[in-house]
Amino acid sequence: MASDKKNRRLQELRGSDFEISEGQPDIRGWEVLDTEARKIGRVKELIFDVRDRKVRYMAIDVAHNKELQLEDRLVLVPIGLAQLDHPNDDVILQNVTPFQLRALPRYDDDLLGAQVERDISMVFGREFTGSGSNTATGSGSNTAAMAGTGAAGLAGASTGSFSNENDVDADFYKHEFFNDQNMYRNRPENTRTESPSNQEYFGNENTRRNNESETERQSESLAASDKRHYDDKDEDRIREEVREKDREAAMLAATDKRNRDYDDEEQLRKDRDQERQSESLAASDKRHYDDIDEDRIRKEVREKDREAAMLAAADKRNRDYDDEERLRKDRDQERQSERLTASDNRDSINEDRIREEERIREDERRKIREEESLRAGRLERQRNETDEEYLRRIKKDLEDNKR
Secondary structure: OHHHHHOOOEEEOOOOOOEEOOOOOOOOOOEEEOOOOOEEEEEEEEEEEOOOOEEEEEEEEEOOEOOOOEOOEEEEEEHHHEEEEHHHOEEEEOOOOHHHHHHOOOOOHHHOOHHHHHHHHHHOOOOEOOOOOOOEOOOOOOHHHHHHEOOOEOOOOOOOOOOOOOOOOHHHHOOHHHOHHHHHOOOOOOOOOOOOEHHHHEEOHHHHHHHHHHHHHHHHHHHHHHHHHHHHHHHHHHHHHHHHHHHHHHHHHHHHHHHHHHHHHHHHHHHHHHHHHHHHHHHHHHHHHHHHHHHHHHHHHHHHHHHHHHHHHHHHHHHHHHHHHHHHHHHHHHHHHHHHHHHHHHHHHHHHHHHHHHHHHHHHHHHHHHHHHHHHHHHHHHHHHHHHHHHHHHHHHHHHHHO
């Protein structure tokens, strides 16, 4: 299979004998954005036309994006829909919607052929004149511009026989989708005015000579095997799409019928509920008013019974209060009489005790006066004796001095 792929007109750059010339941008790995700067994925590979030595597609690894409803998968986008943003190393997809990205077939290198290329172009709005035909409607005025220049061009390969029954015809690529000059629409004015040539972007002349003989030997076997392989794959894919559409139509019809049946049942149920509710309200209104009258009478009787019971209880409390009040007054009078008697007894006892205490205090004061009188006499005598001794000592001193 590897040798068969080398004979195909469309090949992946990675793993081939071609390479990007030094100084030219390798957009593989660059982020892919839409015109609103929302991330779509990254450029994983470049698909180039060995016969015309031009890049035809970018293999974009689409990343999961909940906002755009994108899932992880690998798809092919024509090179003419890309625009390079050199300062940020980004690829901008011009006029490509999330719906178109979701509609693109999943890229499979083994299935790549004329039918897959037509399906990709139809997703982006290109119309073909007939089923299974390579003839397409669209602009063909860019042939000269695409033939000579463009960053998507290739060099270093032979223009040997790469055609087979599974390839599109030459006019297929004469469309704006494959105009690689579109990538340089926003080039700054101070840069080169022309895009790099095919020979500048891809090189390696030695590899070209080695690849030429190999591709010529395998071209015939590739034509037959690819035709059988892709025809079978196309038929299976078409049958699967038809079955999928039939299943979707059946599911939609069944869902619509279930919705209509549900709406009818819901309406009938609501009508029955309203009828039952009306009957229930009519019966409940009569019971309600009868119950209100009975409840009102029972309430009035209970209210009168409560009032009578309250009056009887109040009268009983008043009589009990009068009895208790008389008993309390009698007890107060008895306690007052007892206090008066006890007070008289205490007063008599207190007078005797006071007189006794006064007598004792008077005796103590008398004793104190006597003791003070004795102390004063002793002090007077001591003072007198001291004065006489002092006079005697002075006289003695005087006598001693005279001698």
